[in-house]
Amino acid sequence: MPVDIATLNGPQAEAVQCTEGPLLVLAGAGSGKTRVLTYRIAHLVEDLDVAPWEILAITFTNKAAAEMRERLQGIIGPRCRGMWVSTFHSMCVRMLRADAERLGFSKSFTIYDADDQKRLYKEIMAELDIDPKRFPVNALMGRISQAKNELIVPGDFEKQAIDPVGKVAARIYTRLQERLRAANAFDFDDLLVYAYLLLKNHPDVLEAYQERFRYIMVDEYQDTNHAQYAITGLLAQKYKNIMVVGDDDQSIYSWRGADIRNILEFEQDYPNCHTVKLEQNYRSVGNVLAAANAVIANNQHRKAKKLFTSAEDGEKIHVYMATDERDEGRWIAGEIEKRRSAGMSYNQIAVFYRTNAQSRMLEDMLLRAGVPYRIVGGTKFFDRAEIRDVMAYLTLVVNPSDDIAAKRVINVPRRGIGKTTIERIEQFAREMGMTFMQGAELVVLDPELRASTRRAVGEFVELIKEAQEYSGELRRVVEMIVDRAGLISALTNENTDEARGRIENIQEFMGVVDEFSQTHEEDDAEFAAPTEGDAVAGDAEPVRVLRGDSLADFIEWVRLRTDLDTMGEDGKAVTLMTVHSSKGLEFDCVFTAGMEETLFPHMNSVNDAAGIEEERRLAYVAITRARKVLYLTCAQQRQIFGQTSANPVSRFIHEIPAELRQTSGLGSAGFSGTGWEKRGSRRGIAGSGTEAGGGRVFGRSSASGSAGRGDRDRAGRSGHTGSSVHGSGGYVNPKAGKKEAAGVTFSVGDAVDHKTFGRGKVVKVDGDTLHIRFAKTGQTKKLLKDYAPIVKIG
Ligand SMILES: Nc1ncnc2c1ncn2[C@@H]1O[C@H](COP(=O)(O)OP(=O)(O)OP(=O)(O)O)[C@@H](O)[C@H]1O
């Protein structure tokens, strides 16, 4: 069945039908770029008989890739199997898995994430005697990452380094690459660098891919870095059938090496390029689009673009000025509940923030109001220590040369292998030119070590070896490691709440294993029927080398999961995420919290024009995610990064024309009212005892968690309670209580959450007194509704 071009507008259809030669679609947010790219793939396969394996589609996140595959499945059905729809990093991993030997690595290489990498940096710095106080590790990592994204090898980097940090970074860079190679590992940036080198230095490999990928498409091209640009260039060099889509106004990753010039100079790179402009926005209502256009118009360095919509104006942009971050979170929770009662699904609501540090308070407030949410980024499951331990064990099973993994877990759980022993193994391994595991195996014979230590090391080595025999049976090997290493029993012995939480996480991890097994079977099916396209890269094995080695596959899958992939498909919940992660997505209702100077725009960027322009593009991305309703919130004072500060309202709010805004909260009386003048930052307004005290009062004020459901009275009260802790510095909003006092009504059957007693049910209402039966204790307590630390949860 031919692809239905009729559902596209003129320029969109033109882009879909322009299938030969270079094509650029440069257009604003929500104009259908991703839709056009997807339709073009469908058109190629469905109408022009292009084989699916001849198509390479690159997206910015794994989530976007999954969505695209799903949409394709909907249009062309199972024919999209065998097609490469992936991120740059996943694509590079596939290429490297097929041909790692050409580069002197083995196929079972490990991918180091930021945490592994940091450990390695610290080791190297210790080894080279570099003082981390003078040369912070993050700064060095940033420099080297930037060099890798620009494809600058250690030798050239050293020649170019003139400043002290650069010179130190050059020494580390050289050693880093040696260490990574010895560990048979790549860091994230290396995936791009080595894939590039593979294509650049092995013409037969390059040619095989050029012949295979006759049609190349890249979404979000404005955020490609130099390495990605170079890889794309090589792949497209022969047939030049390359389509790139993007929006220069949405370039938000320059801090990670993205180069906006890649898209702006596409027409120069491909002189006979066809360019299509899309000007109709199909995503947002009129007011949201007008706000976005007004904000971005303040950037000097941009290609001016028109963007119109035929949608209705919709609601005005809601601006809420909170007293503090708690009030902000509480208010957001309330508004979410209002939307929900009006029929909007939680899934269609998102709360964005500029920095991860903001999420904790928002989470707390949603939790207390009983709003289900999922958080993307921040408290990443896979970043938890116990999960990292399990992962390190598994990594070691697949790649025993991974010294970082070995050292992480040799004494986890504690089995009496101390620092001295580890150093001894390390030194021995270094002298003998061995890996840490090989060293460990021999140290067992060292009579100078205590017998118990030798036994412990021996058992550890033995465990890893035994597990290797089962590496094809994923669930079994994971169970074996968890069980035999004694991870759960050690935690059980600790017998603390925290340990129990960790056990739950490990159990949750088994669920992840199962989830993988299910999706992996599908993947297998996807590649099981080899197409002509799989026979690539010269004599090397086809790209499907990993089939059958499910543990290696699993590890790779976990490593490549970007934050966005933690979003579940089922279970309705509000999404919390940073603005950066929201790229390409859309929601009916969007909240962006923390709209204050120094937070958004972020303080790191406020002093330079280019930085401000990037922050403004970020604001543009945030605004344009909203389909129907947009909320922007800010707080008069905020505790964040361990200090209290008070900052003016974000310039991005001012840049939205006043007639498009509707303001409420503290500042509703006057936008730049006296309370909003610059106060600067004040460290520890609340004093040192406040953290704990704040926590307590917070529990108390949890009674106002349901404030958003009309319970403004208690919101006011708890605000006052809060003030006694915050110091009564006039930050409490006296108006809030009076103006919005509605009084809360409880009735029999309501579910409540009490700070101390937990969940319960209202069994009787006697004037202001509630009789609540608590689930945990089974007891019924009489509580005064306005004073008890309770929140209505259903
Ligand atoms: N011709 C059309 N008719 C109806 N809906 C459309 C049309 N084109 C795009 N849309 C819808 O508009 C929304 C935005 O499209 P899409 O996500 O492809 O835009 P985009 O340009 O990729 O946006 P962004 O710049 O944010 O990535 C989607 O919901 C899409 O289905």
Ligand SMILES: [Mg+2]
């Ligand atoms: Mg898009």
